[in-house]
Amino acid sequence: MTPEDLDLLAELCRSRAGLRVEIDKTYLIESRLAPLARRESFASIDALMAAVRLGRDGRLLWAVIEAMTLNDTTFFRDRKVFDHIRDTLLPALARRREGKPVRIWSAACATGQEVYSLAMAAEEARDALPNARFEFFGSDLSERCLEKAQSGLYTQFEVQRGLPIRQLIAHFESQDETWAISPRIRQGVRWRRVNLVDDLSGLGRFDMILLRHVLPDLDPTVGRRVLEGLAGQLSSHGVLVLGPLEGGAELTGALRPADPLLGIFTRDPAFRAAA
Amino acid sequence: MKTCLVVDDSRVIRKVARRVLEDIGFEIAEAADGMEALAWCRTAMPDAILLDWNMPVMNGLEFLQRLRQEPGGQAPVVVFCTVENSLDRIRLALDSGATEYIMKPFDGGILEAKFAAAGLL
Known part of the structure; x- marks a missing residue:
């Protein structure tokens, strides 16, 4: 070139x-x-x-x-984060919402592994939370990625990256060498193409937003603006989950570290809420 | 150092697995079928076993069932590694005492991730 x-x-x-x-x-x-x-x-x-x-x-x-977008992803990437989401964050958010749906947004979902991992984690958490309701949203800049995500179909290689075998047999059906996530999980996710540099205020409020392994590929000024945009869409008790060691509170005063080693932040109460 | 017995009738697969597993800190022994593997286990029970299914003399499933009857044979963590990829076969392997399951073809990343999922790392 x-x-x-x-x-x-x-x-x-x-x-x-x-x-x-x-x-x-x-x-x-x-x-x-x-x-x-x-x-x-x-x-x-x-x-x-x-x-x-x-x-x-x-x-x-x-x-x-x-x-040019990176869409390298795996199921349950950074396993410890998903254990924490399942065991701590989802129960806490479900109690906060008192039976109203907990809204969870995978903001750069690529080919869907992250949002489906969340949905599987919620299924497992649900045993202890019989009245909890969860709504999942997956968005990405790439239409091609979204199409694949929405299909819920993965290759044998993909389902062996990060997905323990017991979760594979619990949540997938196989057709030849293609693995299809169960319709129950697939139908629980809504999809939309979103460019995170655009105005996000039309998307509503979320109790949990994930933006993992994206910030390092963003221009730093834009990264800060994106974080502030997402902070503005968090509910008052909502959490933003970034990749481990991706900064966050260092980039913007809108965020306050909740569990920085796991990349978990809340909105700083002083940060103006989105209109 | 943890030990892993690699059981596969393909010398190439054994070599590939050995290289990956040595890199993540295992000491490797090799066996070409279930009978040989059983002899190994009677001499020195390994911490982990990477186990093919279809092999001459004694297949992987029969080996696993026999292993679990041996003194100390409950201890090794067994990870299947086979072209068998139907849900029925996977369930049968887990019900027989396997902890994880790799469908061939695999690469180093999958092998390492599955050993992590099995609690071996």
Whole structure:
């Protein structure tokens, strides 16, 4: 790729989605764009970028940005966090909500493993919380990821990453070498494409929001704005879960550490609530 | 150092598994079928067993059932590692005393994660 195309790509990703693209990692960037160029019938990445430069095709531009998002994820990534959510956070939130649904949002859900892990954890917590109701929301910048997430279908490799065998047999059915999450869990999740740099106030309030392994890929200024946007959507007792050691309270005064080693934050009461 | 007995009739699979498991701190012994594995266990009971299902002489499931009858044979944590991937087979393996289950093909990441899930790391 030419230096001009790399600069254009970095600028598009930064301005439209707050994504930080390291332009010296040319090989990595090309490995992301090559499949897109093929899919869109361009002869090369250069031809793809020439079309992007013309700027006439908004869909293509977003496809390029989406191709640059990281969507490497596993079930129950950082296991300890999910144990804490199941054993401590979900029971506490369920009591707070007194039978009203606990609203949980996986804000960068990629191919769905995180939000389905939450739903499985809630199933297990439910035994001790017979009256609890949970609502799950998954959002991502990438339509392609959302489509896969929504299908609830995973390869044999994917279901072996992070998912203990007893949870696999409890929550999945197999069709040849494809594994389908149970309809009960799949139908409990609602999906939407969300760009976290946009205004989030239309999405409602949530009792738990997860944004894990995303901040390191965001431009720091944008990262702070995203955190403040999410803080504004937390209910008064809500918690924000970031990846371990991703900062949070250091980036914005809107957050107060609750369990920083696990990446768990609450909204600082002094931070103005979203309108 | 924890010990792991790798039981598989494929020399290639044994070699791959050995490399991954040595990297995460196991001392490895190898067996090519269930009968050989049983002989190993009678000499020195390992902490963990990575177990193929379909093997000549004695298959993995029969080995597991026999192992559990042996003195000290309740102790090893057994992780199946097999091309068998139907839910029925997986349930049968767990009911027979396996703790975790890997469906081939696998890679180092899966092997390590499954050993962690089985409480071996």
